[in-house]
Amino acid sequence: MAQLAPVAYDSKIEGNIIFTRLDAAMNWMRKNSLWPMPMGLACCAIELMASASARFDIARFGSEVMRFSPRQSDVMIVAGTVTYKMALAVKRIWDQMPEPKWCIAMGACASSGGMYRSYSVLQGIDHLVPVDIYISGCPPRPEALLEGLMRLQRKIEKEHSFLDQKRALFDEVSA
Amino acid sequence: MSHSPKAAISALESKFKVLEKKEFRGETTLTVDPKAIAEIASHAKTELGFDMLLDIAGVDQFGVDPRFELVYELYSTTKGEWLRLKIQVSEDAMEVPTVSKVWPTADWHEREAYDMYGLRFAGHPDLRRILMWEGYPFFPLRKDFPLGGKPSEMPDVAFSDAAPLQGGPFVTQPGQATTKDREPRARGE
Numbered sequence: 001m002a003q004l005a006p007v008a009y010d011s012k013i014e015g016n017i018i019f020t021r022l023d024a025a026m027n028w029m030r031k032n033s034l035w036p037m038p039m040g041l042a043c044c045a046i047e048l049m050a051s052a053s054a055r056f057d058i059a060r061f062g063s064e065v066m067r068f069s070p071r072q073s074d075v076m077i078v079a080g081t082v083t084y085k086m087a088l089a090v091k092r093i094w095d096q097m098p099e100p101k102w103c104i105a106m107g108a109c110a111s112s113g114g115m116y117r118s119y120s121v122l123q124g125i126d127h128l129v130p131v132d133i134y135i136s137g138c139p140p141r142p143e144a145l146l147e148g149l150m151r152l153q154r155k156i157e158k159e160h161s162f163l164d165q166k167r168a169l170f171d172e173v174s175a
Numbered sequence: 176m177s178h179s180p181k182a183a184i185s186a187l188e189s190k191f192k193v194l195e196k197k198e199f200r201g202e203t204t205l206t207v208d209p210k211a212i213a214e215i216a217s218h219a220k221t222e223l224g225f226d227m228l229l230d231i232a233g234v235d236q237f238g239v240d241p242r243f244e245l246v247y248e249l250y251s252t253t254k255g256e257w258l259r260l261k262i263q264v265s266e267d268a269m270e271v272p273t274v275s276k277v278w279p280t281a282d283w284h285e286r287e288a289y290d291m292y293g294l295r296f297a298g299h300p301d302l303r304r305i306l307m308w309e310g311y312p313f314f315p316l317r318k319d320f321p322l323g324g325k326p327s328e329m330p331d332v333a334f335s336d337a338a339p340l341q342g343g344p345f346v347t348q349p350g351q352a353t354t355k356d357r358e359p360r361a362r363g364e
Binding site: 084085087088113116117118119120121123 | 306307308313315320321322323324325331332333334335336338339340341344
């Protein structure tokens with residue numbers, strides 16, 4: 001009985017190879033494991049904790065690893081009222097986070113100072129750090145935070161950091 | 176039900192100079208001499224059983240002389256009695272004796288009064304700001320301080336800026352009118 005000789009075809013290898021752009025692959029990896037730095041400063045932090053626990057389960061979006069070290073985190077979730085006394089500490093933690101990094105301003109206070117038109121409250125964390133996503137609400141429900149996280153993921157999908165890096169390199173060489 | 180400690184009040188009145196005595200809904204307020212407050216506090220704690228200091232509150236009666244008031248809320252855990260002591264501090268004095276030697280909890284309450292009003296407490300062990308940062312140039316709970324704050328800058332320590340009030344503060348008027356009429360966008364509008 002004639003038996004087919006094995007050809008150079010391995011279905012296991014076939015399943016493990018994908019063709020894509022480097023940027024797309026990097027964005028895919030980045031957006032699906034966004035480790036948050038939980039900057040819980042007020043009641044928004046309670047909702048942040050709720051979104052991390054079983055009912056809302058932020059782990060479904062790859063963000064369950066709350067890092068209390070800024071050096072291990074990707075996205076800072078500013079959840080709460082930023083007082084002037086706290087503001088520079090928030091900035092310092094933001095500076096300690098390695099690139100690439102993103103920032104979510106969770107709730108009215110972090111976005112704009114909220115109801116605290118006051119001598120003691122910074123009128124929005126965007127005075128100090130660049131904010132990617134603003135979430136409205138006082139405090140926002142966990143669903144709103146998850147929606148904000150998904151929007152951040154969509155934003156990351158559109159980034160082309162490798163392409164930019166390559167372009168910068170070419171510019172540098174040609175200059 | 177009255178919680179006013181009649182015996183303690185008459186004991187204080189006979190031993191110290193009480194400038195004013197006020198009764199309202201079973202609560203008694205004694206206005207006393209600011210210089211004697213530490214002595215009175217010590218007597219109230221050791222002799223009259225007011226073993227707990229609930230709070231020290233500062234008041235700014237802007238435009239009135241003396242301008243500042245300090246309100247001491249005393250409580251006796253054994254008898255269940257309340258007593259309120261009040262002293263008046265003029266802008267020239269601005270310093271009163273500390274009661275933190277009598278009730279250790281007064282330490283932070285007095286620091287807060289210092290932070291917010293600029294009242295100093297003679298003999299306080301550690302009179303620093305408690306809520307604002309060391310070096311903040313204003314006393315924000317004074318009535319002549321704007322609600323939105325003032326700009327200040329301390330490099331690497333802290334900074335502050337005036338908050339946009341958008342024509343506020345917004346004040347609700349009492350009465351039967353609808354919310355729309357009772358809450359104008361801004362005062363005077």
